[in-house]
Amino acid sequence: MIPNHWYNIVPDLPAPPPPPLHPATREPVGPDDLAPLFPMELIAQEVSTERFVAIPQEVLDVYRLWRPTPLLRARRLEKSLGTPARIYYKYEGGSPAGSHKPNTAVPQAYYNAREGVRKLTTETGAGQWGSSLAFACAQFGLECEVWMVRASYDQKPYRRSLMQVYGATVHASPSPVTSSGAKILADDPGSTGSLGIAISEAVEVAAAGDDVRYALGSVLNHVLMHQTVIGEEALQQLEEMPDVIIGCTGGGSNFGGLVFPFLREKLAGKINPTIRAVEPDACPSFTRGVYAYDFGDTAGFTPLLKMHTLGHDFVPDPIHAGGLRYHGMSPLLSHMYELGMFEAVSRSQSECFEAGVRFARTEGIVPAPEPTHALAETIAEALRCKETGEAKVILTALCGHGHFDLAAYDRYLSGAMEDFSLPQERIDEALTGLPG
C-alpha cells in the first residue's frame, strides 16, 4: 500500500532546527521572503509543525506509476558475503526517471499547478533532478525550464534528451538568457558552469515572473518530508525491524526519506536501530565539514542555512556520483546529526563501484553511483557481522538504477577509475569563505 501521508519529523525532535536567516538582516526569513520562489503550500510545509501531512489524491494517482516500490531481501548478496546478517533494500529505480527524485518532484509540481503557477524553473547537474521535475511538470500541465551545467550538457546529451522528451526547455548553464548567466559568459565565454551558477539562473527567472516558481530537489524540509514515502512503505513491508539503517547523503533527501519514519519509532522507544549516513570521501560535509550558517548556492543568492558545510566555495572533485557533489547538507539532518541521532562515515569512489558491481552480479540490479556508497557500507557492516557472528538486520535504500551511468562502470571495469584525496588545506581554504 502507498502511504496516505508524509511524515514531518520536526515536531518530534527534542529541539527545533535553527531557522534560515536573511543574509542582510540576519533575521529569520518569513513566508513573504520565500513567496517569489515557492507556492504557499510548500512554504507552509517547510515550517509545518504537523506530524503528518496527507498526500493529495492527485499525487497518489501519479505515485501509482511506480509505488509502492519493492522492498527486497538481498539473499544472493548475503550468500556471496558468507554473512549471518540479513540485508534488506528498498529499490526506487523503477520510477519513470529511474530514481527517488520523482517522490518530491510530483507533489512540488502539483502544489504549484494548484496555485496557478505556469512554469517551474530548476537547475540540474547530471540530469536526475531535472528529468524528474520535467516528468512531474508534464503530468500537471506545467512548463519546465531547466539550467543544466554546461559540462554535463555537453557530455551527457541523453539526459538532456530525456528532459526534452518530457517537453522541458533545457539551457546549457551559464546561458545568455539570464543576466547572471550573461555576466559570467561575458567574463568567460568558455565557462563549463557549476551547480551554483545554474541555481542562480533558475532563481533569477523564477523571481522575475509572477506565474513562475522555482523547485529544489533536496536539502529543504519539505523535500525530505515528501521522500518519507520511502521509509513509511519500508516500515509496512519489513518482516523484521532493522538493527542498522544505512543510506547515502548528498543534500540528504534520500537518507531523510528512508530514516525519518524509523527515527519516529526509535524516538517512541519501539525500536533501537543504529542509523548511518554515508558520504563520498571527495565531498565529506558531515565527517569533515563544519556546522555553520552558509549559503546554499555558490553565488550567495539563497538565505543562510545552518548546516554541515565545506564552504559554498568548495568545488568537489568530479566523482561519478553527481548527486552527492554538494558543499552543504540538509539543515534538518545537520541539526539531527548535532543531536547525535545518527552517525556518518565516508567511502572512496573505487570501493563504491566495487560494491556496485558485486551487487549487480548477485542481486541483479545495477545501482546508480550514489547508492553504491550505501552498498559499500552495507557490505562492510555485513562483513563485520561475519567476523562477530552477529545476525544483524540491515536496511538500505537503492535510490536509483545505473542505466545512465554505464560509462562510469566502464571506467571502473577497465581499471581507469580515479580516487581523489582531499587535502585538509582545500577544505580550510573553502571555509574561509563562510559568511562572517
Add this chain to the structure above:
Amino acid sequence: MIPNHWYNIVPDLPAPPPPPLHPATREPVGPDDLAPLFPMELIAQEVSTERFVAIPQEVLDVYRLWRPTPLLRARRLEKSLGTPARIYYKYEGGSPAGSHKPNTAVPQAYYNAREGVRKLTTETGAGQWGSSLAFACAQFGLECEVWMVRASYDQKPYRRSLMQVYGATVHASPSPVTSSGAKILADDPGSTGSLGIAISEAVEVAAAGDDVRYALGSVLNHVLMHQTVIGEEALQQLEEMPDVIIGCTGGGSNFGGLVFPFLREKLAGKINPTIRAVEPDACPSFTRGVYAYDFGDTAGFTPLLKMHTLGHDFVPDPIHAGGLRYHGMSPLLSHMYELGMFEAVSRSQSECFEAGVRFARTEGIVPAPEPTHALAETIAEALRCKETGEAKVILTALCGHGHFDLAAYDRYLSGAMEDFSLPQERIDEALTGLPG
C-alpha cells in the same frame, strides 16, 4: 501476486502448429537434434502438451525483483486524446534489464544451471537480450558469452558495459574466436556484422562444448510460454476485461506473453476481445511476408521453421526498434495467425516516435522504440473510439523503457527521424532465397 505457472497455449489450439524440420532430411527434428543446444527441460517445454507449467521457486525468487509488474490505466493519455476509450497498459520496464526479456532469461538460466551447464552463449543486436541473459546467468552462477553485432558494439558501448557489469564476456561479431566469424573476417575484415552471423557464432560455440548451451530470446514456444507471466498477471489485475488487446511483434515473445492467457479465456467463450499485432513498416513479416518453411538465421544453421517470413536473406532497414528487426516470426504465432486468431497491422517509425513522446508527456514513462508501435496503434484505436463514441477497453503492453534509446528520441525531436519505404521488389528478391 506473481502467477505460479506459465500457460502453454498449444494444447488449446484447434490444430497443432507444424513441426520444425531438419534441413537435410525434411523430417521433424527430435529432442536429440536439439540436445547439443538446449537443456532437456527446455526441449520438453518446447514440445509440451501440458496446459500449465509450474514456475520453479528459484525462478519466482528472482522474478520478485520486479514482478508483479504494474498494470496501469492511462487516464492522462485518454484525457489528452479526448477519447471515451479506457486504456490500460502493463509495464515491464522496471526489470533489472529494463524490458520483458528477463522473464525468459531467468528460467532459461535456471534450467541450464540445474542440468549442470557451465556456460550459456547467445547473440544480441542492440543489447536488450544480451543484458537480460547476462543478468540471469549472474543469478545462477553461469558464465555468459555474448556475440554482439559489431555495428551495435561500436555505436552502443553502454549496453556492452551493462553486460560486462553482470560479468558476461562480450565479443564484437564477427569475431576471430569462432570459425564462422573468422571466415567472414577473412573475406571482409571491416564487416559490421548481422544478427544472423552472431547467431551462427553463438550456436557454433554452444554446439562444440559439452557443458555449454545456447539461449534464444524470442521465437521459440518455450520462450513465449515464459512470457505468459505478463498476460496471467494482467488477467488478475484488470478491473474490466479488454475489448481490444494490442502488442508489438518482432520475434513474438512480448505479444504472445501478453495475449495467450486472454486467448485461453476467449477460446473458452468467456471473453471476446479483438487481438492485434503491430509490426514496423520496415519489417512486416505478418502483413507482407509469406507463410513458409524458412531458416531462423541468416546463415541457415537452424532447423526449418514454418513461419511468416520475409526470407532469411532479408535485411531490414536500420530502424531504432532493433528488437523488431527480424526477418521471421514465432512459428506458433504464425500458425495462430493463419487460424485467424488475431489481426496484424504495421506502423511507420515516425508515427511510433510521435506516440512515444505523447505517452511520455502524458503518462510519464519514456517507452522503448519497440512498444511505441503498440502505442501508436493504441492511440489510433482510441481516436477511432472518439469518432464512433465507443467506450472500448484497450489493453496494451509497454515492454520496456527507453532510457537506453534517448539518442533515437533526440533524432526524432530534432526532426531528423527517417521513415523507410519498403519496395515490394526487395521482399520478392529476399523470398527467392527461401529453401526449396
